[in-house]
Amino acid sequence: MPSLLIIDDEKSIRTTLREILEYEKFEIAEAKDGEEGLKMVLENHYDVVLCDIKMPKMDGIEVLEKAMEAGVDTPFIMISAHGTIENAVEATKKGAYDFVPKPPDLNRLLITIRNAMDKGSLVSETKVLKKKISKTFDIIGQSEPIQLIHKTIDKVAPTEARVFITGPNGSGKELVARWLHAKSNRSNGPFVEVNCAAIPTELIESELFGHEKGAFTSAIKQRIGKFEQANEGTLFLDEIGDMSLAAQAKVLRALQENKITRVGGEKDIKVNVRIVAATNKDIQEEIKQNRFREDLYHRLSVIVIQVPSLKERKDDIALLTEHFLDQIADEYGSPKKNIDPKAVEYLQQQAWTGNIRELKNVIERLVIMSDKKITLEDAKLYVKN
Helix, strand or coil: CCEEEEECCCHHHHHHHHHHHHHCCCEEEEECCHHHHHHHHHHCCCCEEEEECCCCCCCHHHHHHHHHHCCCCCCEEEEECCCCHHHHHHHHHCCCCEEEECCCCHHHHHHHHHHHHHHHHHHHHHHHHHHHHHHHCCCCCCCHHHHHHHHHHHHHCCCCCCEEEECCCCCCHHHHHHHHHHCCCCCCCCEEEEEHHHCCHHHHHHHHHCECCCCCCCCCCCECCHHHHCCCCEEEEECHHHCCHHHHHHHHHHHHHCEEECECCCCEEECCCEEEEEECCCHHHHHHCCCCCHHHHHHHCCEEEECCCHHHCHHHHHHHHHHHHHHHHHHHCCCCCEECHHHHHHHHCCCCCCHHHHHHHHHHHHHHHCCCEECHHHHHHHCCC
């Protein structure tokens, strides 16, 4: 049964609303003034709060403000006999879901309450998803190289410095990029990823900069490129070592001038984007072989972060194994499987040419193929390098 708190200094209003809403199968709590209402909001969970604006001791706007400051995400519907546009605007600016004048139209009030509950459910679901995502993108480990990466991220993320991430395939370069964004001042903006190795050379410019309708045969409508999509946020150019020299030249111009031009267009478009780039290649060798522009590298590499291979941080394998066992149990909706310490030791002895990605795949295989506990025999049978 959904719960609803009525904060109003008029007993007759509280009683009337209680009778109507209890008939509609709501569980009702009451507060006779703003101070009591705020205390109840902070100590209990409600699906919706109906809050009068004009009250003694503490008015409804102050209750709303203090609740928002405390991180309460319960939707507030403000009610008042002084129903002016100014009141409605002020209430919504402070974070209220809606404003209903007194005496309330009961049909409208019920619809507003239902809509507010739907919004509250979406907010809760979003928080759960964000927690799941943050767990998915955790950088797990206590080894010296990983501690150095954490310290570097903490120092660099709040700045606008461009970051160049190097490391072998599957080592976690994307995780570093995501944490740089999450801890930056742009964290509320978009994080847009481009896998430069996965896009054909003839399409990379359109992918990055967009194109105008008719720019080429298959351009049947205008397309917004990744630079524009990432405006006010972070653009992650993964595997940038595979980008063509022509596309590199255009990226360099975009970085120098903070503007781009769509393929087939003439208009310059201003963009405000932080670039994080990554590659698994020896970039200095690529520069020597004239496959990568040295001037672009220097533009991108204000800070360089080297992500180690798994064989360079074998002490972290036990922690990573536990992390993946937790993650897989959540994904499958099943109890977490335990693993024998000897099986973990066996995992630490492997080469792991595919790094973290390979380890996760192996742990998932062991969870599926083993019985109640993952044994050394399971590890020997199902770990194949």
